[in-house]
Amino acid sequence: xxxxxxxxxxxxxxxxxxxxxAKREISEDVDQAVRAIIDDVVARGDQxxxxxxxxxxxxxxxxxxxxISDAEIDxxxxxxxxxxxxxxxLAKERIEVYHRAQxxxxxxxxxxxGVTLGWRWTALESVGIYVPGGRASYPxxxxxxxxxxxxxxxxxxxxxxxxxxxxxNPLVLAAARLAGVDEVFRIGGAQAVxxxxxxxxxxxxxxxxxxxxxxxxxxxxxxxFGQVGIDMIAGPSEVLVIADGHxxxxxxxxxxxxxxxHDPVAQAILVTDSAGLADAVEKAVERQLETLPxxxxxRASWQDYGAIILVERxxxxxxxxxxxxxxxxxxxxxxxxxxxAKVRNAGAIFLxxxxxxxxxxxxxxxxxxxxxARSARFSSGLGVLDFMKRTSILKCDADALRALGPAAxxxxxxxxxxxxxxxVAIRLNL
Amino acid sequence: xxxxxxxxxxxxxxxxxxxxxAKREISEDVDQAVRAIIDDVVARGDQxxxxxxxxxxxxxxxxxxxxISDAEIDxxxxxxxxxxxxxxxLAKERIEVYHRAQxxxxxxxxxxxGVTLGWRWTALESVGIYVPGGRASYPxxxxxxxxxxxxxxxxxxxxxxxxxxxxxNPLVLAAARLAGVDEVFRIGGAQAVxxxxxxxxxxxxxxxxxxxxxxxxxxxxxxxFGQVGIDMIAGPSEVLVIADGHxxxxxxxxxxxxxxxHDPVAQAILVTDSAGLADAVEKAVERQLETLPxxxxxRASWQDYGAIILVERxxxxxxxxxxxxxxxxxxxxxxxxxxxAKVRNAGAIFLxxxxxxxxxxxxxxxxxxxxxARSARFSSGLGVLDFMKRTSILKCDADALRALGPAAxxxxxxxxxxxxxxxVAIRLNL
Numbered sequence: 065x066x067x068x069x070x071x072x073x074x075x076x077x078x079x080x081x082x083x084x085x086a087k088r089e090i091s092e093d094v095d096q097a098v099r100a101i102i103d104d105v106v107a108r109g110d111q112x113x114x115x116x117x118x119x120x121x122x123x124x125x126x127x128x129x130x131x132i133s134d135a136e137i138d139x140x141x142x143x144x145x146x147x148x149x150x151x152x153x154l155a156k157e158r159i160e161v162y163h164r165a166q167x168x169x170x171x172x173x174x175x176x177x178g179v180t181l182g183w184r185w186t187a188l189e190s191v192g193i194y195v196p197g198g199r200a201s202y203p204x205x206x207x208x209x210x211x212x213x214x215x216x217x218x219x220x221x222x223x224x225x226x227x228x229x230x231x232x233n234p235l236v237l238a239a240a241r242l243a244g245v246d247e248v249f250r251i252g253g254a255q256a257v258x259x260x261x262x263x264x265x266x267x268x269x270x271x272x273x274x275x276x277x278x279x280x281x282x283x284x285x286x287x288x289f290g291q292v293g294i295d296m297i298a299g300p301s302e303v304l305v306i307a308d309g310h311x312x313x314x315x316x317x318x319x320x321x322x323x324x325x326h327d328p329v330a331q332a333i334l335v336t337d338s339a340g341l342a343d344a345v346e347k348a349v350e351r352q353l354e355t356l357p358x359x360x361x362x363r364a365s366w367q368d369y370g371a372i373i374l375v376e377r378x379x380x381x382x383x384x385x386x387x388x389x390x391x392x393x394x395x396x397x398x399x400x401x402x403x404x405a406k407v408r409n410a411g412a413i414f415l416x417x418x419x420x421x422x423x424x425x426x427x428x429x430x431x432x433x434x435x436x437a438r439s440a441r442f443s444s445g446l447g448v449l450d451f452m453k454r455t456s457i458l459k460c461d462a463d464a465l466r467a468l469g470p471a472a473x474x475x476x477x478x479x480x481x482x483x484x485x486x487x488v489a490i491r492l493n494l
Numbered sequence: 495x496x497x498x499x500x501x502x503x504x505x506x507x508x509x510x511x512x513x514x515x516a517k518r519e520i521s522e523d524v525d526q527a528v529r530a531i532i533d534d535v536v537a538r539g540d541q542x543x544x545x546x547x548x549x550x551x552x553x554x555x556x557x558x559x560x561x562i563s564d565a566e567i568d569x570x571x572x573x574x575x576x577x578x579x580x581x582x583x584l585a586k587e588r589i590e591v592y593h594r595a596q597x598x599x600x601x602x603x604x605x606x607x608g609v610t611l612g613w614r615w616t617a618l619e620s621v622g623i624y625v626p627g628g629r630a631s632y633p634x635x636x637x638x639x640x641x642x643x644x645x646x647x648x649x650x651x652x653x654x655x656x657x658x659x660x661x662x663n664p665l666v667l668a669a670a671r672l673a674g675v676d677e678v679f680r681i682g683g684a685q686a687v688x689x690x691x692x693x694x695x696x697x698x699x700x701x702x703x704x705x706x707x708x709x710x711x712x713x714x715x716x717x718x719f720g721q722v723g724i725d726m727i728a729g730p731s732e733v734l735v736i737a738d739g740h741x742x743x744x745x746x747x748x749x750x751x752x753x754x755x756h757d758p759v760a761q762a763i764l765v766t767d768s769a770g771l772a773d774a775v776e777k778a779v780e781r782q783l784e785t786l787p788x789x790x791x792x793r794a795s796w797q798d799y800g801a802i803i804l805v806e807r808x809x810x811x812x813x814x815x816x817x818x819x820x821x822x823x824x825x826x827x828x829x830x831x832x833x834x835a836k837v838r839n840a841g842a843i844f845l846x847x848x849x850x851x852x853x854x855x856x857x858x859x860x861x862x863x864x865x866x867a868r869s870a871r872f873s874s875g876l877g878v879l880d881f882m883k884r885t886s887i888l889k890c891d892a893d894a895l896r897a898l899g900p901a902a903x904x905x906x907x908x909x910x911x912x913x914x915x916x917x918v919a920i921r922l923n924l
Contacts, residue, residue, distance in 0.1 A: 142630050148908040151901035171595055179593065180845075181859055186838050188872050189816070202909050235908055247882040271871040290727055291715070294665065295873030297720055301713070318917040325913035357912045386619070404887070406615050407727035415610075415889035418921060422914040423890060427898045428907040429611050430886035440722030441701040442618050444884035454874040456860035459845035460853060468857045475856040478665055482787045483755035484852040487748040491848060 065333075065346065066370030071354045071380055078428035083333075083371055084387060084438070098254040098283040105258035109385055110265050116255040121197070125250070130266045132232070132248040140234035148203075148235055155427045156207050156242050162429030163215045166448040172457065178464035185452045187217035189270070189291075192260035193245070194275035194285075195236060197252055198225035198427055203239035204425060208432050208446065209275050210243035216451035221295045224260060226252020230273055252277075257284035261292045274446065276433075295446060299437035302331040303421055304390035304410075306381050307345075308397040311417060314339070317348035321422050324365035325358040331369040333388070335381040382406045389440035392421045410484050411440040465491060495776065496762075496800030501810055513801055514817060514868070524538065528684040528713040535688035540695050546685040551627070551658045555680065559677035560696045562662075562678040566878035567671055570664035578633075578665055585857045586637050586672050592859030593645045596878040602887065606896035615882045617647035618723075620698070622690035623675070624705035624715075625666060627656035627682055629697075633669035634855060638862050639705050640665075640673035644750035651675050652700055654690060656682020682707075687714035691722045704876065725876060729867035732761040733851055734820035734840075736811045737775075738827040741847060746771070747778035749824055749850050755788040756796035762798040765811040772802045774826070812836045822851045841870040895921060 074367040110127050117123050141149070172182035193209045195201060206223070213221050220277065223240050225232075240248055249267055251259060257277075263269030272293035275284060285294045303323040307316050320332035329425050336342055349366060353359045361417045375381050378397055385393060389409035397403060400415045405414065411434030414421050425432045433446035469488045476484035488494075499509050530845035535542045540557050571579070602612035623639045625631060636653070643651050653670050655662070657680045670678055679697055681689060687707075693699030700729045702723035703715060711734050715724045733753040737746050752761035766772055779796060783789045805811050808827055815823060827833060837843065841864030844851050855862045863876035890898065899918045908916035918924075 145908070147904050151904040151908075154898075154901045155905065161605075165601055165612075166756065167600075175591075179858065183596075183860070189838060194534055204909065265725060286719070288714070290867070290869065293869070299720075315917070315921055318913070318920045320912040322911070322917040325911060352916070357910075358918075362913060400889075407885070408619060411884050412886040412888065416891070418892050418895040419888055419890045420917040420921065422719075422906055422911075422917045423895065423898055423902050424886075424888050425914060426902040428609065428888045428890075430613070430888055432528065434886075435883075437720070439720065439723070440885070442883060444638075445886055447884065449879065452872065453865075453872060453879065455837070455840050455870070456842040456854075456864075456875055457845065458842065458849055458854050458858045458860055459830075460849045461846070463846050465588065465848040465850075468584075468853055471584045472853050472856040474577050474581040475585065475634055476852055478575070478581075479634065480787075481752070481852075483748070483752040483792060484855060486782070486786075487745070487752040487850040487852045491745055491850065492749045 066366050066372055068342070069371060069373045071373060071375045071384070080384065086369060094279050095379050098280055098287060102255040102258040102284060105255050105264065106262050107191060108290070113251050113255055113259055113264060116253065117251055121226050123227060123230050123250070127266055130249050130251060132237065132250050137237045137248070140232060140237040141241065143234045144238050149238060151395060151427070152203060152207065152235065152239055155204065156211060158427055158429040159211045159431070160215060162340055163212045163448050167215065168449060168452065177467045178461050179468065180459040181457060183454045183456045185454050187219070187452050188271045189218070190220040190222065190270040191218045191451060192270035192273040193223045194256065194273060194277050194281055195223055195225040196277050197228050201225065201233045201236055203233070203235040204432065205276065206236055206239035206245070207243050210240065210245050212431065212446060212448050214244045216448045218266070218451050220270070222268070223248045224251050224256040226250065226256070254280045254284035257281060257288060261288035272451070274450070295450060296435055296439060296443055297435070300329040300331065301326045302390050302436060303392040303394060304333045304335065304385060305394040306335045306378065306397060306403060307341055307383070308336065308378060309341050310398055311341060311396040313341055313344035313348045314437060315417060315420070316345050317352050320345070320349060320366070320370065321352055321356060321362050321391070322420065322422050324362035325356065326361070326368065327459065328361050328364035329369065330365045332366060333371045333373065333390070335373045335375060335384060335469055337375050337378050337412055339374060342374060342376065346372065350362045378403060379406070385410060387437070389438045391434045391436045391440065392424070394419070394421055409441045409446050411435045469494070495780070496796050496802055498772070499801060499802060499803045501814070502806040512816065516799060524709050524713050526718060528710055531684040532688040532714060532717060535685050535694065536692050536798045543681050543685055543689055543694060545860065546683065547681055550683055551656050553657060553660050553680070555903060557696055560679050562680050567587050567667045567678070570662060570667040571671065573664045574668050579668060581857070582633060582637065582672055583663070585634065586641060588857055588859040589637055589641045589861070590645060593642045593861070593878050595745040597645065598882065607897045608891050609898065610889040611887060612805060613671065613884045613886045615844055617649070617882050618701045619648070620650040620652065620700040621648045621881060622700040622703040623651060623653045624686065624703060624707050624711055625655040626652055626707050627658050631655065631666055633663070633665040634862065635671035635706065636675070637673050640670065640675050642876060642878050642879045644674045646878045648881050649702070650698070652690065652698070653678045654681050654686040656680065656686070684710045684714035687711060687718060691718035702881070704872065704880065725863070725880060726865055726869060726873055730759040730761065731756045732816060732820050732866060733822040733824060734763045734765065734815060736808065736815070736827060736833060737764060737766050737771055738808060739771050740828060741771060741826045742894055743771055743778045744773035745847060745850070746775045746826065747782050750779060750796070750800065751773070751782055751786060751792050752850065752852050753822070754792035754800065755786065756791070758791050758794035759799065760795045762796060763801045763803065763820070765803045765805060765814060767805050767808050769804060772804060776802065799830070808833060809836070815840060819868045821864045821866045822854070824851055841865045841871045841875050899924070
């Protein structure tokens with residue numbers, strides 16, 4: 065059973081602060097190991113990849129088999145159930161449409177002084193997508209990472225996916241093809257991140273690495289940040305559901321468990337103004353757990369990190385939401401739109417009782433790569449902008465330089481940068 | 495004298511690769527020290543800040559003097575030269591106008607299936623700006639960091655600036671006020687970063703930390719990334735100038751030196767198709783160095799990291815630019831616009847002979863916080879988007895869920911996430 069909090073209790077602020085600071089990250093100290101692996105890949109290239117793949121994935125590769133061939137992808141695709149392929153195609157189409165609308169505008173204009181200025185967006189030249197092997201190998205995540213990169217116009221998208229003992233997930237390869245991934249390597253872990261960042265004979269380096277991974281992958285991404293760009297370091301998934309007394313407790317319970325089944329350290333929280341709903345949801349969770357295949361994981365998550373918070377009025381949920389900054393926020397209340405408008409910090413909002421978060425995970429259109437662990441306070445879900453960058457452009461003519469030059473000279477001198485001042489003054493004969 | 499390369503030489507690819515990989519970062523290994531400082535600030539709060547400020551800045555503070563008061567800022571402003579204040583005001587106005595145009599659009603629409611979807615941008619709730627003390631304490635950087643935050647709508651902008659032996663730069667405080675900074679603390683180093691990330695009794699925690707700093711600050715930002723957002727880890731500054739035989743060698747030399755005077759590890763590179771210009775610039779640099787106040791720094795930068803690269807045709811400069819991905823790119827050629835259109839990777843482009851980069855440093859309008867060390871391959875200069883985040887929004891009605899649900903169920907099951915599938919199925923009585 066999840067913990068029950070009441071926002072009207074004197075002990076609530078303390079209990080809520082503890083909920084906020086609960087360490088759900090698995091903080092294995094893998095940094096030294098990761099550093100050695102990266103150095104080794106930089107030094108020995110493909111051979112290091114081959115050695116680590118033998119050691120960690122129990123798979124014997126050579127330079128010729130590091131990459132997964134087109135023929136292998138054909139064969140994988142042929143093994144996929146038709147229904148799943150069709151669902152993937154629908155998902156890809158909707159994700160593409162949603163992300164196309166995110167393509168940014170360039171800007172260029174000339175102001176009253178004669179200064180022409182603005183900016184230009186360009187796609188990254190190359191991107192690496194990390195896809196975990198084993199339990200967390202999700203074809204939907206391949207789409208969510210690769211489609212926005214391709215919508216942005218990235219010409220080379222490289223995917224890496226470990227294949228322990230040679231096992232591949234055929235739907236992952238089908239998703240890669242559907243999304244337009246250009247090349248796929250059967251490598252994983254810190255060694256794959258190192259290869260993408262620094263390149264080897266077989267793996268061309270990329271400009272940015274995205275995608276989730278285990279503690280080694282996260283530590284490796286953190287280490288290569290600067291050499292290449294990275295996306296967020298993803299933490300365990302989380303949902304916060306706001307519901308009122310009209311909500312269907314069975315539906316709410318199903319949504320909480322859909323989150324909890326991800327990971328024993330996933331977090332599902334219900335905030336409600338109805339003690340009746342709270343009780344009913346609690347019972348429904350227990351009942352649904354009886355038949356859920358991943359009940360063991362979901363139960364651990366619900367017991368250790370789940371919470372039901374009672375508030376006096378639904379509006380009281382808003383400051384709690386903003387402090388938690390949940391990855392996913394479901395609002396299943398009568399005034400869902402109004403409440404949503406008051407929220408500052410959330411990765412994604414799902415409105416009304418017919419929008420279970422699982423729709424957004426797969427076929428809604430928005431990205432399911434979202435900020436976790438309270439990082440929705442400062443970051444956004446993955447999108448087209450993550451695969452583009454902006455170059456500012458400035459052009460003065462002689463008159464414009466005459467107008468702006470003296471101020472630049474004054475500021476340069478005030479900062480002790482006489483060379484800056486002179487680069488302007490020399491053009492104005494000052 | 496800088497090194498001279500000729501793109502037509504057989505040895506050029508190797509020499510250019512060495513130029514690319516030249517380590518200009520000061521890679522002091524300060525990580526362990528920084529970790530201890532952060533832990534100490536988390537444990538001891540204000541008292542740790544007071545102790546480190548005594549030790550590193552030779553300044554005795556107490557809880558009442560950690561913050562710089564409004565009266566002190568008034569007094570600082572009164573000490574600033576009028577000319578510099580006016581120049582700052584012009585700069586602020588132009589930066590504000592430029593960044594206002596960057597404010598992103600929200601999007602919300604309903605598609606043919608009845609799915610309402612889109613996104614909403616919101617400002618971060620709070621931002622910390624790190625401003626270095628001593629040599630690199632630049633009022634212009636205060637504007638460049640704080641103005642976009644305020645344009646984004648950030649309600650609380652907190653600045654930290656170390657004041658060694660109590661010395662403050664009055665223009666830095668004046669710039670903070672002009673930009674609308676809400677509070678200023680006289681702390682610096684890893685301890686200031688820790689305070690901004692985790693909070694102390696006096697310093698409220700922020701959602702994101704931006705601004706340049708030394709190796710300790712950079713290491714601290716890297717460590718607190720995740721707890722808060724951070725901007726790029728800034729490296730030494732750099733300029734690449736493309737010029738043809740029509741360019742004025744004295745102007746070009748002044749631009750190269752304006753970059754070189756920043757730092758002995760700054761980098762200034764000229765790419766030209768004119769051997770005559772190359773020779774003339776080389777001579778002009780030596781001549782101008784004779785009277786430049788920061789000649790020692792500029793000479794070290796020019797000798798150790800400067801380069802003049804001769805190319806057969808100006809178009810041959812483009813792939814070199816894209817590999818170097820310079821922070822600043824000046825194009826002083828007859829067809830400057832055409833060349834600029836072919837560039838993929840550059841932080842900022844300055845077009846024509848009347849746009850010395852120093853204009854962009856101060857009063858052009860675009861941001862001068864730009865990606866260094868080749869990171870323009872994957873990132874942008876600072877802007878309004880760095881102070882906002884996007885929340886995706888999804889809303890299905892019963893019909894829309896009926897249309898999309900089966901595909902979500904199929905994908906959930908194919909990923910082994912039965913709980914995901916059930917959260918949809920339960921609403922469709924499937």
